[in-house]
Amino acid sequence: MDGTTLVKYNGTKTRVEIPDTVERIGSGAFKNCTKIVSVIMPDSVKRMADSVFDGCVSLEEVKLSASLKKIGYKTFNDCESLKSITIPENVSELMNSALTCGLTEITFESSITTWELENEYTAGSFHVDRKGNGDGVSKLIFGSNTYSAAELYRHKSIANYLISLDLCIHCGGKFNIFGKCKNCGRKKDY
Numbered sequence: 001m002d003g004t005t006l007v008k009y010n011g012t013k014t015r016v017e018i019p020d021t022v023e024r025i026g027s028g029a030f031k032n033c034t035k036i037v038s039v040i041m042p043d044s045v046k047r048m049a050d051s052v053f054d055g056c057v058s059l060e061e062v063k064l065s066a067s068l069k070k071i072g073y074k075t076f077n078d079c080e081s082l083k084s085i086t087i088p089e090n091v092s093e094l095m096n097s098a099l100t101c102g103l104t105e106i107t108f109e110s111s112i113t114t115w116e117l118e119n120e121y122t123a124g125s126f127h128v129d130r131k132g133n134g135d136g137v138s139k140l141i142f143g144s145n146t147y148s149a150a151e152l153y154r155h156k157s158i159a160n161y162l163i164s165l166d167l168c169i170h171c172g173g174k175f176n177i178f179g180k181c182k183n184c185g186r187k188k189d190y
Helices: 149-155 158-164
Strands: 015-017 038-040 061-063 084-087 105-108 139-142 145-148
Touching: 139 149, 145 149, 149 158
Parallel strands: 015 038, 038 061, 084 105, 105 139
Antiparallel strands: 139 145
């Protein structure tokens, strides 16, 4: 520890609960900790640097802090045992290669969280299963709705996809003729 920053994890536990005195996790703090299976992050953590869990090949479960604003470059790179993750509501963006791991589904608590698309120079925020063979993310979940990652990916956020279909960005519901969501009751705000 350096003040309120977790610089490097040197423990041997397979299930790690980060203390609530931690406000920041430094770059590569858990890098290549191959025995870690589970991590619980308190809401006191406001920032994570890049590559925090890079190479944690046994990591199966992670609970992220509700206070996080973004998930950085290669945060969960090569975490091949991690199959699903929930992105907290306050996370506004997923950086390139943030979730390039074994994920097959991502649950978003906010529809406005954005992700980076792959291009000729860099990987996207996560791999998409475009062939239906289980190689990459196949499902994006928001509220009570499940969407095809292959169909949604190019929109860079669930909100952009919902807007393209003229659906409510708060719940995915349809609007009535007065512009009020039939599901959550919110007025159309885009």
